[in-house]
Amino acid sequence: MFTSRAVSAIARRTPVRAFAKARPFTSSMARFDNKLNVPGKIAPYEEIKTEDDLLPPGTKPGQVPTDIEQATGLERLELIGKMQGIDLFDMKPLDASRKGTLENPIIVNGAGDEQYAGCTGYPADSHIVNWLTVSRERPIERCNECGNVVKLNYVGPESDPHAHDAHGHDHGHGHAAYEEPKTFADYVKPEYWYR
Incomplete structure (x- = not known):
């Protein structure tokens, strides 16, 4: 009983970092080694090819970043597209000038x-x-x-x-x-x- 109490006390005092494997510093820096993530430069929509191209350059220390300086992923792609007049997600409203019918929905x-x-x-x-x-x-x-x-x-x-086929068959995906x-x-x- 004494040993179990001693082990739990030692475990509480040991820093968590001792058990977790530290990430190498180079891997987190490598993803920013990208010509499209230059501070102050916004890549054109046509030059974006991978997810790494959607990482923002950030802002200078001590400044509050704008949306385009901190947005990532699909939000960044949408903002860059809007800056060039491209409505990426087709957000215009549906046609309300007429009533849809079966022949003309x-x-x-x-x-x-x-x-x-x-x-x-x-x-x-x-x-x-x-x-x-x-x-x-x-x-x-x-x-x-x-x-x-x-x-x-x-x-x-x-x-x-x-996807499943029209009959709902899974074709071996396991679910x-x-x-x-x-x-x-x-x-x-x-x-x-x-x-």
């Missing part, structure tokens, strides 16, 4: 398997926002309040290593396939479907 661009679109009715703002979910498997959705129809225009990569929950629309006669 409102197009919603999306790069993922699923995209959300907010419908405020036609004319615009005639009802509260109803969030419609369109996906690659169900690209057309209708607002249940005003009847506005939106359709997904998939603009993402053609092949996705994590269970997602099965979309049944709704009332699944029990409608096929001749009434709008696909």
Whole structure:
């Protein structure tokens, strides 16, 4: 019993750094050895090729950094694009000048398997926002309040290593396939479907 108390007391007094492996200083400095991360220089959108190009140069000691001096990753890419007039994430609002129909739906661009679109009715703002979910498997959705129809225009990569096929099969990725929950629309006669 005395030895267990002594061991726990020694462990409390030992610095944590003794147990953790220290990172070499050169590895943290190597990622800043990049021609695009020069202080005061903002790389053009066309020159950004890797994630390392999205590390900011920072600011001088004693100064408060601006957004562009401290933003990293996708936020930095978005800011650099906006500075050159490129709307990277297509943030313009959906077409509200007309009501979407099955023959002529409102197009919603999306790069993922699923995209959300907010419908405020036609004319615009005639009802509260109803969030419609369109996906690659169900690209057309209708607002249940005003009847506005939106359709997904998939603009993402053609092949996705994590994607399932149209039947929900996993193809050996080791995880269970997602099965979309049944709704009332699944029990409608096929001749009434709008696909």
